[in-house]
Amino acid sequence: MLNPAFQFKLQHTCKHTKARAGELDTPHGKVQTPRFMPVGTLANVKTVTPAQLSDCDAQMVLANTYHLHIQPGEDLVAEAGGLHKFMHWSGPILTDSGGFQVFSLSQIRSISDHGVVFQSPRDGKVIELTPEKSIEIQNQLGADVIMAFDECAPYPASYEAVAAASDRTTRWLERCLRAHARSDQALFGIVQGGVFLDLRRKSAQELVAFDLPGYAIGGVSVGEPPELIAKIVAAATPWLPEHKPRYLMGVGTYREMAQSVAAGIDLFDCVIPTRLARHGAALVAGDRWNLKNARFKRDFAPIDEDCPCYTCTNFSRAYLNHLLKSQEILGYTLISIHNITELIRFTKRMRAAILADRFVDQFSEFLSDGSQA
Numbered sequence: 001m002l003n004p005a006f007q008f009k010l011q012h013t014c015k016h017t018k019a020r021a022g023e024l025d026t027p028h029g030k031v032q033t034p035r036f037m038p039v040g041t042l043a044n045v046k047t048v049t050p051a052q053l054s055d056c057d058a059q060m061v062l063a064n065t066y067h068l069h070i071q072p073g074e075d076l077v078a079e080a081g082g083l084h085k086f087m088h089w090s091g092p093i094l095t096d097s098g099g100f101q102v103f104s105l106s107q108i109r110s111i112s113d114h115g116v117v118f119q120s121p122r123d124g125k126v127i128e129l130t131p132e133k134s135i136e137i138q139n140q141l142g143a144d145v146i147m148a149f150d151e152c153a154p155y156p157a158s159y160e161a162v163a164a165a166s167d168r169t170t171r172w173l174e175r176c177l178r179a180h181a182r183s184d185q186a187l188f189g190i191v192q193g194g195v196f197l198d199l200r201r202k203s204a205q206e207l208v209a210f211d212l213p214g215y216a217i218g219g220v221s222v223g224e225p226p227e228l229i230a231k232i233v234a235a236a237t238p239w240l241p242e243h244k245p246r247y248l249m250g251v252g253t254y255r256e257m258a259q260s261v262a263a264g265i266d267l268f269d270c271v272i273p274t275r276l277a278r279h280g281a282a283l284v285a286g287d288r289w290n291l292k293n294a295r296f297k298r299d300f301a302p303i304d305e306d307c308p309c310y311t312c313t314n315f316s317r318a319y320l321n322h323l324l325k326s327q328e329i330l331g332y333t334l335i336s337i338h339n340i341t342e343l344i345r346f347t348k349r350m351r352a353a354i355l356a357d358r359f360v361d362q363f364s365e366f367l368s369d370g371s372q373a
């Protein structure tokens with residue numbers, strides 16, 4: 001029996017698209033949707049403190065089962081009092097199951113119905129992850145939302161290979177549910193099926209039979225052309241229940257988020273804001289600026305005059321250019337703060353527009369199939 005603190009309220013649906021505004025309640029607070037969630041892979045959002053993250057108006061943050069299992073290990077996190085206490089984040093947390101990372105980062109020894117055996121990229125140690133083990137780790141970490149262990153097929157892959165991975169993901173979901181031992185954590189299933197729309201539909205239909213508290217669309221942003229993301233999402237969402245939250249994994253660019261919101265997605269996560277920051281790139285109104293560029297050397301304006309973030313309120317492009325040139329960590333922190341705020345604001349603007357019945361008017365430039373943004 002799931003803790004009654006978990007509730008998803010649908011507040012308003014767009015008249016012209018499937019976009020919706022909602023509210024996900026968790027034992028650690030509310031997430032207003034649509035919402036971008038920053039990624040804290042190793043129980044930290046790179047170079048940003050939890051207080052700064054709060055100032056960015058982050059509501060739910062991610063952490064990663066695969067990485068935390070390898071270092072420092074779930075036993076240590078549990079001993080520290082769980083993930084919220086360990087990383088000093090009192091808001092909602094979601095942990096990924098490790099499925100995506102096993103298939104994208106590690107050297108796989110074997111995949112069978114039982115699970116996956118792989119070599120740790122850290123020390124070469126042989127590790128086995130099974131649906132039961134992934135859930136056991138996530139139960140120990142203690143996030144509010146946990147994810148089913150899935151097989152994420154690479155791109156490109158044959159129809160047969162993707163169908164097999166997708167079927168296995170459904171079989172694994174059954175075992176994840178049996179292994180799940182905490183009522184204060186909501187277990188979301190992950191729709192697979194690669195770029196094959198009929199497989200996406202089949203996967204979504206099979207998952208819905210389990211009546212889960214939420215559904216994710218996984219296996220996107222793995223190298224397929226970005227215009228396919230909207231098609232994949234549109235193939236799966238009509239089969240997912242209206243009154244449950246929908247999470248598109250690993251997507252955090254303006255156009256893909258806007259098009260996915262139009263197809264009925266509520267939650268997003270992506271490492272893009274912090275990864276770009278480490279390369280000196282700032283997200284500005286649908287664009288990316290390289291702040292290392294010489295044209296910013298004497299530019300004393302903030303990154304974005306309309307942005308309320310700590311960075312834009314207090315620092316100039318020239319100062320950030322100087323920090324980046326000197327490889328000072330503060331530069332990465334300040335740009336991360338701006339980039340995270342920017343993507344959260346983008347999803348907040350979509351939410352406000354949906355509530356005001358102005359979503360299509362205000363986001364048309366992102367909803368068309370053109371080449372901007």
Ligand SMILES: [Zn+2]
Pocket residue numbers: 303304307308309310311312313337338339341
């Ligand atoms: Zn800013």
